[in-house]
Amino acid sequence: MGRLRFGFKFALAGLVTFALLLYLGSLQVYDLHHRVQQLMAQRTAVGLMAHLVEWNKVLIESRRIAITAAPGDESVRQRFRQQAAVVERKLTEIEQAVVQAQPWFDMQEPTRGLRTGWQELQKNVDALPLNADFAQKAFAAHAPEYGRLYAFMRDMGDRSGVSLESDLELFYLGYPLLNNTPSTAGIAVRIAAYSTLNIARGNITPKDKVFYEVTEARLSDTFGTVENMLGQSMKASPALEKRLGQNFATLKSSSKEYLAFVRQHFTNADSISIDQTQAGQAAQATVDAAWALVEQNRLAMDDLLTQHITQASFQRNLMAAALALTALVSVYLYIGMYLGIHQGMVQASESVRAIATGTLGQVPQALTHDEFAELMHDLHQADHALITMIAAVRQNAEGVATASAQIAQGNIDLSVRTEEQASALDRTAASMGLLGKAVQDNTDHAHQANNLAKNASIVAQQGGDVVNQVVETMKGINESSRKISDIIGVIDGIAFQTNILALNAAVEAARAGEQGRGFAVVASEVRSLAGRSAHAAKEIKALINTSVERVEQGTVLVDQAGLTMSEVVESIGHVTALMADINTATSEQNTVVAQVSGAVTQMDQATQQNAALVEEMAAAAASLKGQAQDLVQAVGVFKLGQGSNPPLLRR
Known part of the structure; x- marks a missing residue:
């Protein structure tokens, strides 16, 4: 360092300081930008959730058509194929949405799993003979695809960060949306479909009662999680309670009524005393309330994410602007200080040289106050x-x-x-x-x-x-x-x-x-x-x-x-x-x-x-x-x- 001139030393010190400032500021800007990217990924997942709910609904209708078919009724195949076209269209929309979500998270492989599972489901249902076991086997053929659908939702929650969100407000609102609330509707629909098979068969076996008991417990636990997490969110946010409170109360009351209905007519009953229409109407209230809550939950989550994205983007842009302004001011100050110090050093050097040669009384007046x-x-x-x-x-x-x-x-x-x-x-x-x-x-x-x-x-x-x-x-x-x-x-x-x-x-x-x-x-x-x-x-x-x-x-x-x-x-x-x-x-x-x-x-x-x-x-x-x-x-x-x-x- 002793061999370097002052200008180079000053420039080196300024460069190191500027680089350190730029590095630390860039880390802050990067963290804020990364936070915006995370929130954008979660918002994309929430948007994709609408397509998944629609596909879930048409898939439920596909299963309903299959399990309500009478033995030997060839028209059921035509109705199933027509509904399959609707399912196919909704699945294509999901695939397109997944492609658009590719910059945020990758769901290509799970989407191919849904496509493969649906194709296998169609193949299995088309191959079933229209006999007395058709409805039961068609019900069983749909079960794996529902498992893949709910696994897809959970996987999307993990990859998008919704299920791993550190912000409790977003977590308690987003986790039920991608996991528990759709599962509540799915379990209710599964109970309704199974009860339809029992009504068509005309009896209730001990195995059926075990199914109802297990499924009732799952429905109760799943809704309990929804109640716990959304309850905390609504308790912390009066605006959210006003927005979701009615739908939540409707789902809570309808699920309790439906569980009581199932216990009365299936779990604790020895014989069938209702028809398929009554069973379907009892389940439909819970399913509709669940889908309504999912939609309101999705919209509330989208609005909350939009607020967080706006806030994080503003902080990121403000930090970037502050960093740029700080850099410009630092450069200006460094150049100004260098010129001032250099001029003072030149004057001092010339004065010392004059004194060294014996010329006295030639020291100039200082123009600064430093x-x-x-x-x-x-x-x-x-x-x-x-x-x-x-x-x-x-x-x-x-x-x-x-x-x-x-x-x-x-x-x-x-x-x-x-x-x-x-x-x-x-x-x-x-x-x-x-x-x-x-x-x-x-x-x-x-x-x-x-x-x-x-x-x-x-x-x-x-x-x-x-x-x-x-x-x-x-x-x-x-x-x-x-x-x-x-x-x-x-x-x-x-x-x-x-x-x-x-x-x-x-x-x-x-x-x-x-x-x-x-x-x-x-x-x-x-x-x-x-x-x-x-x-x-x-x-x-x-x-x-x-x-x-x-x-x-x-x-x-x-x-x-x-x-x-x-x-x-x-x-x-x-x-x-x-x-x-x-x-x-x-x-x-x-x-x-x-x-x-x-x-x-x-x-x-x-x-x-x-x-x-x-x-x-x-x-x-x-x-x-x-x-x-x-x-x-x-x-x-x-x-x-x-x-x-x-x-x-x-x-």
Whole structure:
């Protein structure tokens, strides 16, 4: 897309939008047109229904002629052939109507079925002998054709869409027309024809009663469907109720009367009590009412379809006209927008080219009030700003050149002074280096003295620890001697008690006489041993007491040595702390001197860099002077128009 020009992009966008609009609108128009076609097909089917009803009537007459023939009456064949010609003519009209309905729906195949069935019916009836079974067999020969006729109606309802209509008003009015109401007349005619056979035969068999019961139920169900669907249609539409109400009421009453008549004279009767004329008159009222309702139903359906067709056609034509008008307006708007945008873009492009070539003050006035007018206004603003800026640049460029020359001269002077300052800083840096070396040596000596003091403190501390251990050991020995003395005292007590016990034992032995003599000897020995033990214990106790006194004296001396050693350790600790303070102060002094030396060195380097920078600034100032002159020449390219300060444009 980036390679396409604006006109092609605009045309492509318009074409896509127009195609989408045309597609969506065409879908709506197609749906409405399709709806018109559906309604036209249903209206055609309703029109074709008139031909089918007429053919049904003449087919009923054909069957009536056949079943009322007397045995041996040759004239019946002539009457049947005459009626067959009428049936043939009506069938031809149906075929022509089917051909005309071909654009809406195809009923060719079912029509050929009607034609084939009718030809077969004629052939079968002509081949029947005029005997007593002629009427019964002729009745049976007509039955398949009636089945094909009603199947034709139902098939036509499906193919034309009447039976599948989504509009309930049309569905409830059209479905009975093609299905139930004609079937009501057909069932009544079938009952009448069958009753004619019974009257001609003169009896009613159980099989006949079953036929009447089944057929009565079919007639009741069929009319019930008609009553339900047409009843809803008439209930929803007062106009339709006014149009169909009388015929519907007539069919309802006549069908009830006819069903009662059939039950009385045939279903529940054991013999025939009426003639064929009475039976035919009773059925004819129901048949006539059914055909009258079919006709009014058909006309009402045709009118309703005409209204729907008119409405749908109007909507279709209105949608088509709106689509065409929308397309024309869209094309007009797209062309107008393209021309307006293209003109604005051309003006903007020419203005930008003029500004690019240096021609200012040539932006034209905008003739519109859209976004491109705002763009042209912005270009006016930009053009004015450029004129003002370039005029100011011209005015200030020479001032810049003069100022740059002055800056260059000042930089030269500054360079000379900076070089002198750098030389002085070099000498200062050398002196600071010597001072730093002396301070560093002093720091090293302080470190060594501090280390020696720390070692002496550690040795004194270790000596103090040893003396403390000796004191503790002497205290332990003293405590042990005291415990030994206590133990000897206990031993002395035990010897004393042993002596007392031995004395008691000797007394008891003396009392015992001869029997205690041996025990007295033992007690005497025990007393002797106890005495020697007590004497030995006294000697040991005296020795231990002497030892305890000497240990206590040693303990006192050791305690005094420990106190002296603690004072020595404390004094050495003070010396060590003083040496640490001296070492810390010396280190801080060394650090400060190093920092001062580094600062002087950095100042020296910065001064040298400043000198180099001043030289570069001098060169840059010279270059700036040349560039300012070039700028004056470059700005001179712009043409500022009538005046250098045009008035500011306002929106």
